[in-house]
Amino acid sequence: MSLKPANKTARQLLHRSVGNPPSTLPDSAISNCFPGLEFDFRNVWRRIFVGLIMHEADNYVLKAETAGLKHLEGCRLLHIDGHDATTIVRGPRQSGGPNVELATPSNPDAAWFMEWSNSLTRVLHKAGQKVECIFTATPSDPQRRPDYKETQSQMLEIRRFFEPGTPVIARELVEPGDLTQSLCSPWQNDYRECACYYWASSRPDYVNVAPDGDGLSAGQNWMQRDRKPDTPVSERTYYPDNRTNFNIFLSYDDLFRQWQEVLRFIVGGYDRE
Amino acid sequence: MSRVAHLIGGTQLFVPNGSQLYDVDAALYAELEALLNDDDALEQRLQSLGIDAPPLIDDAPVVSPPLRAISLAVAQKCNLGCTYCYAQQGDFGAAPRNMPLENAIAAIDLLPRDERVNIAFLGGEPLANRAVIRAATEYAKERLANVTFSITTNGTLLTADDAEFFERHAFAVTISIDGLGDAHDALRPTKGGGGTFDRIMERAAPLLAVEDRRPRLSPSAQTGEAPIVHWKPAMQVSARVTVTPRNLALRETLDGLIARGFHSVGFSPMLASPNGNAEMDAPSLEAMLDAMIDCGEEFERRVIAGERYPFANAANAMREIHRGTHRPYPCGAGAGYLGVSADGDLAACHRFVGDEQGAMGSVRGGIDRTAQNEWLASRHVHRQEPCRSCWARYLCGGGCHHEVLARGRSACDYIRGWLHFCIGMYGRLRVQRPDYFDE
Numbered sequence: 014m015s016l017k018p019a020n021k022t023a024r025q026l027l028h029r030s031v032g033n034p035p036s037t038l039p040d041s042a043i044s045n046c047f048p049g050l051e052f053d054f055r056n057v058w059r060r061i062f063v064g065l066i067m068h069e070a071d072n073y074v075l076k077a078e079t080a081g082l083k084h085l086e087g088c089r090l091l092h093i094d095g096h097d098a099t100t101i102v103r104g105p106r107q108s109g110g111p112n113v114e115l116a117t118p119s120n121p122d123a124a125w126f127m128e129w130s131n132s133l134t135r136v137l138h139k140a141g142q143k144v145e146c147i148f149t150a151t152p153s154d155p156q157r158r159p160d161y162k163e164t165q166s167q168m169l170e171i172r173r174f175f176e177p178g179t180p181v182i183a184r185e186l187v188e189p190g191d192l193t194q195s196l197c198s199p200w201q202n203d204y205r206e207c208a209c210y211y212w213a214s215s216r217p218d219y220v221n222v223a224p225d226g227d228g229l230s231a232g233q234n235w236m237q238r239d240r241k242p243d244t245p246v247s248e249r250t251y252y253p254d255n256r257t258n259f260n261i262f263l264s265y266d267d268l269f270r271q272w273q274e275v276l277r278f279i280v281g282g283y284d285r286e
Numbered sequence: 287m288s289r290v291a292h293l294i295g296g297t298q299l300f301v302p303n304g305s306q307l308y309d310v311d312a313a314l315y316a317e318l319e320a321l322l323n324d325d326d327a328l329e330q331r332l333q334s335l336g337i338d339a340p341p342l343i344d345d346a347p348v349v350s351p352p353l354r355a356i357s358l359a360v361a362q363k364c365n366l367g368c369t370y371c372y373a374q375q376g377d378f379g380a381a382p383r384n385m386p387l388e389n390a391i392a393a394i395d396l397l398p399r400d401e402r403v404n405i406a407f408l409g410g411e412p413l414a415n416r417a418v419i420r421a422a423t424e425y426a427k428e429r430l431a432n433v434t435f436s437i438t439t440n441g442t443l444l445t446a447d448d449a450e451f452f453e454r455h456a457f458a459v460t461i462s463i464d465g466l467g468d469a470h471d472a473l474r475p476t477k478g479g480g481g482t483f484d485r486i487m488e489r490a491a492p493l494l495a496v497e498d499r500r501p502r503l504s505p506s507a508q509t510g511e512a513p514i515v516h517w518k519p520a521m522q523v524s525a526r527v528t529v530t531p532r533n534l535a536l537r538e539t540l541d542g543l544i545a546r547g548f549h550s551v552g553f554s555p556m557l558a559s560p561n562g563n564a565e566m567d568a569p570s571l572e573a574m575l576d577a578m579i580d581c582g583e584e585f586e587r588r589v590i591a592g593e594r595y596p597f598a599n600a601a602n603a604m605r606e607i608h609r610g611t612h613r614p615y616p617c618g619a620g621a622g623y624l625g626v627s628a629d630g631d632l633a634a635c636h637r638f639v640g641d642e643q644g645a646m647g648s649v650r651g652g653i654d655r656t657a658q659n660e661w662l663a664s665r666h667v668h669r670q671e672p673c674r675s676c677w678a679r680y681l682c683g684g685g686c687h688h689e690v691l692a693r694g695r696s697a698c699d700y701i702r703g704w705l706h707f708c709i710g711m712y713g714r715l716r717v718q719r720p721d722y723f724d725e
């Protein structure tokens with residue numbers, strides 16, 4: 014079965030306003046919305062509880078909007094209406110090793126927040142109602158496990174997600190600018206962070222790619238030291254992807270301050286000065 | 287017929303709510319086709335496809351809208367004797383008269399000074415009162431920040447000086463012409479019965495010559511040319527053809543008028559005349575639809591070939607279908623647009639001059655908001671039959687108020703047939719000439 018929108022009213026999501034570039038359309042955007050290049054969807058959850066502003070990607074109370082909830086600032090949300098908001102992280106410490114709790118000095122409980130869209134799914138239908146929320150009793154920098162004992166309880170109202178009867182995100186949930194704050198910086202932080210083959214075809218980090226005859230591919234990877242297309246494959250050398258020693262490769266700061274020099278443009282197949 | 291959806295040509299689904307258009311495959315088309323007689327089931331299926339939406343047009347009428355356009359019946363008299371004329375040969379059934387300038391000025395003063403507004407000069411034959419057209423235009427230019435002008439004329443009184451004046455003020459000039467030569471003469475004679483076609487073409491020549499000197503750019507013709515950086519508004523001279531059972535050779539008329547240099551040519555059926563003269567009956571409307579589709583198919587061929595072919599009905603339909611135009615009224619009459627009689631009475635539109643049915647106050651007493659709001663409440667398409675159950679209701683809006691109040695809805699099959707054809711053409715042009723629709 015196939016159903017494709019054809020005119021403007023059917024294609025509202027695909028409508029490109031005069032003057033906007035193609036990348037403003039969902040079907041040509043990179044659409045990595047977490048945190049995102051075009052918008053940061055996580056921000057829809059910050060005001061999900063009436064009276065509180067939560068961190069967009071953490072169970073941390075950033076701010077209370079009413080005086081009666083001030084005592085919750087800096088605390089962590091552990092349970093929502095009986096459902097856990099955190100979990101214990103388990104896994105092997107080494108390849109092939111046993112599953113263990115992955116505690117670290119900064120996270121002694123080996124606890125982690127479960128991201129909002131999943132942990133709120135089971136309570137969103139209670140929009141307009143108050144539900145019981147369990148927080149850490151005092152402000153807490155580290156994550157806490159679900160069975161953490163020193164807690165406090167607060168009844169909080171869940172906001173509705175949509176404007177009634179429409180597919181529009183409720184106005185009280187996001188203020189102007191909310192969805193476009195905290196975007197990622199693809200050519201600076203994130204390019205460095207996601208060094209190898211992370212980026213989609215619209216933002217390639219491996220170009221001029223062709224089969225090399227041996228079942229492998231040959232092309233210019235942005236981490237190739239000389240980045241010349243005619244360097245024989247056997248002679249190409251690469252920067253190691255070392256995320257702790259920025260002296261070896263590029264630092265975030267290098268990319269912020271002089272991306273045009275350290276990345277340069279590929280024109281006619283060559284890195285140009 | 288379903289009020290929820292309409293299917294076209296085995297490939298298209300039209301949803302009246304929001305005038306949304308979708309391309310569908312054969313399987314879905316067949317499935318929806320089987321539901322066309324069961325609107326509840328069809329509505330549920332559209333919902334499951336995720337293309338339901340709350341009604342974009344509700345039952346609430348527009349209330350006390352701001353005025354954006356007026357027409358001035360500057361001359362309620364005419365030198366022609368067209369038998370079908372809604373204005374009864376120009377005088378609206380009363381003593382012939384001209385609009386005094388002070389009434390034109392009082393009407394212009396009703397328009398907001400900083401909004402985009404339009405002033406249309408109509409009649410009768412407006413050029414029978416040229417002095418007031420000129421003076422009112424100059425006054426409006428002084429007073430209003432963003433005003434455009436239009437005039438609908440029988441063309442027999444045009445002068446070279448008019449061409450210069452209309453060009454200077456970027457008038458949209460519409461000349462009523464019902465065919466080529468004899469076909470026109472039979473329908474639009476002088477009061478004495480003489481033909482007028484040759485005279486109109488002679489009189490229109492200076493206007494068409496001005497148009498001819500400027501480059502013409504249709505959307506498709508723009509491809510590959512330098513972008514227009516500076517665009518100065520300018521006069522456009524269009525032809526309006528009133529179609530009766532006696533001038534159904536539309537293709538010949540269209541091609542003939544385009545060849546004579548008109549900026550665009552549009553057709554409109556004569557549905558209600560004061561004396562029933564020349565009204566279109568069902569067989570004539572069927573013949574007209576065939577002729578319109580013939581013109582439409584030529585339009586499609588020309589657009590695909592990248593050629594200019596200014597068939598206004600088709601070009602407008604493409605624009606509105608592309609936008610998904612959906613409206614609760616057929617036009618702005620009685621809402622943002624009012625007609626002004628020579629005596630300074632306000633009416634729902636130029637056709638309701640002197641008609642109590644559309645009376646809406648006066649230029650001195652202001653808009654009668656009670657009458658206007660009653661009109662808007664009663665004319666909403668949700669209050670019209672059989673419009674409420676018609677798939678084309680938000681593209682059509684219920685049909686011309688004046689014609690409907692005089693004769694009822696006699697042209698629904700024609701309107702639906704034309705829209706059905708145009709939606710199909712839109713689907714084909716979107717594939718073959720997507721650049722035609724580029725914004």
